[in-house]
Amino acid sequence: MTISDDLLDIYVGRATGGYGLASVNQLQHALQAATLSEKAGDPPSLIVAALLHDVGHMIHDLGENPASAGIDDRHEDAGAEWLAAWFPPAVVEPVRLHVAAKRYLCAVEPSYFGTLSRDSIRSLALQGGPMSTDEVAGFDRLEWAEGATKLRRYDEAAKDPAARTRSFEYFLRYVGTCRGQALVAAAIRP
Ligand SMILES: [Fe+2]
Ligand SMILES: [Fe+2]
Structure with a gap:
């Protein structure tokens, strides 16, 4: 079983459940996020992150929308x-x-809260609400803060029931690229 086989099984085989309160399913949400990243000209690593950002929702047994509980x-x-x-x-x-x-x-863009969907607002409360000033300063220092922020904007925009995307299989090309880079990096690590 390769990682591509695993991902096909998870996303094409099982990701047909609803995405919280949004009118798209997990597969559509993943494909829309990856499409937005690809259109923005992001590197393969961020396109794959956008594609797989919610895989954690699909590898637990808490049901489709644990935030509602x-x-x-x-x-x-x-x-x-x-x-x-x-x-x-x-x-x-x-x-x-x-x-x-x-x-x-x-915390840093008061207008951003107004763009959140109902399910994002509900989960935000469970996740701790907007960051404090100290938390914002800590986040700004993180190496991956910029990529995570870009990903989060794609995430919120990836709930459009009318959006059209390429297939999951299409985006597996970026999975292959990232895996190749990881294997090369591991091979040359001293
Ligand atoms: Fe998420
Ligand atoms: Fe998401």
């Missing part, structure tokens, strides 16, 4: 840990930080 599934951590077995930090860390980036954007 008042549960924070910590999907950003679960997803990052799962991805770390296969991908470099440039993929893993923006995924780990995409929820923190929402809390960050709500």
